[in-house]
Amino acid sequence: MLEVRNVSRVFGQRTAVDNISFRVDGAQFIGIIGRSGAGKSTFLRMMNRLTTATSGQILVDGKDILALNGAAARAWQSQCAMIFQQFNLVPRMDVASNVLHGKLNSRSTLTTIFNMWPRADILQALDILDRLGIAEQAPKRAEALSGGQQQRVAIARALMQDPKIILADEPIASLDPMNAQIVMDTLKRINTEDGRMVIANLHTLDTARRYCDRVIGLRDGRIVFDGVPADLTTDAAREIYGADESFNEDATSTSLPADKVAHLHVLPMAAQ
Numbered sequence: 001m002l003e004v005r006n007v008s009r010v011f012g013q014r015t016a017v018d019n020i021s022f023r024v025d026g027a028q029f030i031g032i033i034g035r036s037g038a039g040k041s042t043f044l045r046m047m048n049r050l051t052t053a054t055s056g057q058i059l060v061d062g063k064d065i066l067a068l069n070g071a072a073a074r075a076w077q078s079q080c081a082m083i084f085q086q087f088n089l090v091p092r093m094d095v096a097s098n099v100l101h102g103k104l105n106s107r108s109t110l111t112t113i114f115n116m117w118p119r120a121d122i123l124q125a126l127d128i129l130d131r132l133g134i135a136e137q138a139p140k141r142a143e144a145l146s147g148g149q150q151q152r153v154a155i156a157r158a159l160m161q162d163p164k165i166i167l168a169d170e171p172i173a174s175l176d177p178m179n180a181q182i183v184m185d186t187l188k189r190i191n192t193e194d195g196r197m198v199i200a201n202l203h204t205l206d207t208a209r210r211y212c213d214r215v216i217g218l219r220d221g222r223i224v225f226d227g228v229p230a231d232l233t234t235d236a237a238r239e240i241y242g243a244d245e246s247f248n249e250d251a252t253s254t255s256l257p258a259d260k261v262a263h264l265h266v267l268p269m270a271a272q
């Protein structure tokens with residue numbers, strides 16, 4: 001279904017993505033890990049054509065999506081929805097309208113300016129919000145929601161596009177552990193229940209191990225690991241992160257360290 005063939009992206013002297021190739025059959029949950037600057041975002045941005053590739057092909061169902069232009073490129077963009085670390089919602093706009101903006105590609109500008117959405121679209125948006133457990137937030141301004149709720153709104157907006165693939169660029173990097181889990185559970189449900197492929201850049205190993213069917217490790221733009229979570233040993237992680245013997249997995253963990261949890265328990269309720 002997806003075949004990445006010798007894809008590179010060069011910025012001046014810097015090769016951000018260096019001749020990467022891999023193939024994914026079926027709607028898997030793929031995690032991409034690697035330290036800052038490894039090329040993770042650049043790869044996702046090439047997938048949905050926000051950044052052009054210097055060379056290579058990305059075949060989706062046999063068609064090279066890097067070769068598409070104009071309307072065909074825009075059609076592809078609506079088939080691979082992107083979710084960002086900072087949610088990228090319109091903060092002062094209500095939640096339902098934010099979700100409806102997922103239909104932007106397929107609706108006229110006038111419809112959007114006057115907020116005149118077809119009834120079927122409005123019902124679809126409310127259905128999706130309901131599915132993600134945030135239907136009651138629909139009339140509120142996006143900025144009034146917690147980070148975890150805002151990310152679920154962003155996922156709902158992505159689902160309005162009915163995408164084949166969901167690309168998530170560090171979707172939980174701004175969230176506390178509890179909200180991070182809710183958002184990752186939501187992405188996993190969409191992957192397994194809807195059969196949509198998810199490719200997520202993740203900054204923590206425990207999340208990659210827990211949610212992904214397959215993990216790709218990038219280092220300096222190259223694939224240095226490609227396997228199932230069970231193969232992602234501490235040694236493999238050292239290779240990906242380029243760390244020495246002092247490499248400590250906790251540094252890449254989203255869960256609360258035990259001393260912090262104990263500390264929370266002894267605080268009086270008002271102070272928490």
Ligand SMILES: Nc1ncnc2c1ncn2[C@@H]1O[C@H](COP(=O)(O)OP(=O)(O)OP(=O)(O)O)[C@@H](O)[C@H]1O
Nearest residue numbers: 011014015016034035036037038039040041042043
């Ligand atoms: N528009 C650009 N112009 C020049 N260099 C860029 C540009 N975008 C990315 N780079 C460089 O390409 C390399 C890979 O960046 P990229 O953002 O893809 O890494 P990343 O793994 O996503 O890191 P992070 O987790 O910090 O976002 C970095 O050295 C970065 O400085």
